[in-house]
Amino acid sequence: MTLHRDVDPAVDPDDPARTGAVEPLETAAPAPPRSWDVATVGLPAPLAVVDLDAFDANAEDLVRRANGVPIRVASKSVRCRPLLRRALARPGFSGVMAYSVREASWLVDSGFEDVYVAYPSVDVLALSELALDGLAASQVTVTVDSLDHVRMLAALTRPHGLRVAVDVDSSLRVGPVHIGVRRSPVRSPEDAVAVARAASDAGLSVVGLMFYDAQIAGLPDTSPAVRFVKARSAASLVDRRRAVVRAVRDVADLEFVNGGGTGSVHLTALDPVVTEVAAGSGLYGPTLFDGYDAFSPRPAAAFALAVTRRPGPGFVTVSGGGYIASGPPGWERLPALFGGRDLRMVRREGAGEVQTPLQGKGARDLQIGDRAWFRHAKAGELCERFNALHLVSGTDLVETVPTYRGEGRNFG
Structure with missing residues (x-):
């Protein structure tokens, strides 16, 4: 959340969308465990995991x-x-x-x-x-x-x-x-x-x-x-x-x-x-809970998107990604690339409804069908985009369980 005063909440001098600031290349979190790829090998992306x-x-x-x-x-x-x-x-x-x-x-x-x-x-x-x-x-x-x-x-x-x-x-x-x-x-x-x-x-x-x-x-x-x-x-x-x-x-x-x-x-x-x-x-430890002095939750929930295009040198495009968190608008409400690669979203496009372009040196190593991992800005809102969560522990896929959405429940 932000500090709400009796002024227009859109007027935020620190909002990157207003200042033209460039979003960071990656989050401060460590790279996603390689074990997640191993545990979910063969599963089609987009997919969501929770590390037990x-x-x-x-x-x-x-x-x-x-x-x-x-x-x-x-x-x-x-x-x-x-x-x-x-x-x-x-x-x-x-x-x-x-x-x-x-x-x-x-x-x-x-x-x-x-x-x-x-x-x-x-x-x-x-x-x-x-x-x-x-x-x-x-x-x-x-x-x-x-x-x-x-x-x-x-x-x-x-x-x-x-x-x-x-x-x-x-x-x-x-x-x-x-x-x-x-x-x-x-x-x-x-x-x-x-x-x-x-x-x-x-x-x-x-x-x-x-x-x-x-x-x-x-x-x-x-x-x-x-x-x-x-x-x-x-x-x-x-x-x-x-x-x-x-x-x-x-x-x-x-x-x-x-x-x-x-x-x-x-x-x-x-x-x-x-x-x-x-x-x-x-x-779940979403990105909006990075940066607290008193605690540092481990990133437990994440989602993977598949590379579907290589539109040019230094660029790849992944499927889906427009999972924007509620709250005051700003880049901090977008999904964040989960470390480990020199990649960033394209500011002119952001996170798209059906595809999200990424750019940076890390694009050189990504091929069609590879995955890019992201963390959502908030916790449960991620579940409104996925019918199931793949529960992993180490390199094991322990269980696949339904979200509220996967059980046909939408409570607004």
Whole structure:
């Protein structure tokens, strides 16, 4: 993420697209393991892999940084049921943070428990079905952050007992400057109590609070200014979070207080009022999580594209590649060549819908049918481009498992 202020977010003086800066030849990550090519030999590209050794090492590192506080795994950053189960089978992980009510109900039907939908939903049909399903309603918690949400849920058929959590804005405010993301309008203890009390009065069961500090969790430590903002934000949030939790506990029997993300697990877990932290991206280690001071996830997820053309000296073209990450536009949202070769994307074309040209001295060594490896900028969004993930360990192809997309599930 970037620092969001009350100005046009497109006006970013450091954005390469505005300054004309040239993107780097390759990522700072090491070259992809030769073992991936060996493990997936004979499989047609484009293909996506998850290195189980790196995935497990990243999971272990998250547990270490959480320092005994349970980690709720963020499904949007994984989007693969077998890998969600793999993470949850590890001590230190407990519960799922989902991003859709329909997804949550599907996961519960699949045997998952304690699923928290961390974004408000206005899918009245899905919410109505949830309220009428005793098992799902007992395992799924939905988010509210306004009286409007409460009224909508109260109007459902048999809403009594539906579990809800209040999302509390965790951005940093410095005078008129807003640093963070635009999420909940609930900020003060009074705001949170008003929503919680209204929900309880409507027959809803208020069981949780959420505090997502995007300006800490999702921002690499790229400069002293960023580090200062993150430190000030963390200190400010500790005091405000404590006050909100204390106030809401007076009107609701809270089961959980959720906070943080992959980039702030180690900080959020220090707060005694937090009962669980959230993380998911750190399992795959995408490029937007390069450059943090406190941790360095191993690149666990990557994809390979096949060379289909040699349009001229110093150039090759690979199939596909236009897997652009969400967020503010910029070169950092494009897939990154995974080291090991003197190659770069062609600025005039970038990552294309059906083909992506590459240029550089490394093109001399690539022949038709060879592969180029890439890392996605974000974690789970990669799974929206592939029906399957090939799970590898060393030179072994351990298993091929479906993504959400491969199971015919699209939750937006």
